[in-house]
Amino acid sequence: MQKDRAAIAKKKFGQNFLKDEAVLAQIIQSMPDTPHRIAEIGPGLGDLTKYLVDVKSVTAFEVDTDLCKHLTHQFADAIATNALTLRCGDVLEHWKSELLDEPYDLVANLPYYIATNIILKALADPACRNLLVMIQREVAEKFSAAPGERAFGALSVIAQSVGEAEIVLHVPPTAFEPAPKVDSCVLLISKRTNRNDEGFEDFLRTAFTQPRKTLHKNLSSRYDGTVLSQAFETLELERSIRPHQLDTSDFHRLYTLIK
């Protein structure tokens, strides 16, 4: 099974197997120094899992039944000693408000087709304490962008509202087999709190609807003009300000005034 990865890979499950040992080692070195269990989404052929089970207890979620059979066999010892708990099936179906019933850090080379959704769920999950995830570079830049940067948007504000987000590693397509069409990054999000205000996220989506337009114009599609103008005045915001020019605390103050 390990030999012909490109032939095994199922595109519909976003399977790009990480084969670069140096990248795997750097992921392990970047892991948060906590006593928490690891949740791994998409163990695949177990290339990352085999290092994770050496350092922590792991619960891994794999949707592909063929890979699940392979993992059950490959990790029979780790499963027998409870170093690894393997859950077969779609992680999104397992995930209610909390993925595990104990504090955990999410460490994974994520399936890119649902990476943003998984990160947002983990940020909202009170049991999730930290995330160390391989994702497509474009998405990693959105979560980690600072105010004023081109990629700064709703995802950056959401991440910065719960903790600190930083790119710890840039990874080229050649590190995987089959190689993805995009560059990748390992993103670390250290959480201080949880994302729990859906109204704030709707507000952010409206604020960034058309990033090149002014913030005032974007928000006036949804919020009362008088309330909006008063809030801008109270916060001494220019009517001409664009959404990427505010920082996370400005967005929270503005939302409090107009919600």
Ligand SMILES: C[S@@+](CC[C@H](N)C(=O)[O-])C[C@H]1O[C@@H](n2cnc3c(N)ncnc32)[C@H](O)[C@@H]1O
């Ligand atoms: C990018 S691969 C990573 C595989 C392995 N961790 C590695 O680093 O080589 C993504 C993995 O996520 C699995 N996957 C895709 N969708 C999933 C889902 N909804 N729930 C659980 N696992 C999923 C795929 O089958 C695949 O094993």
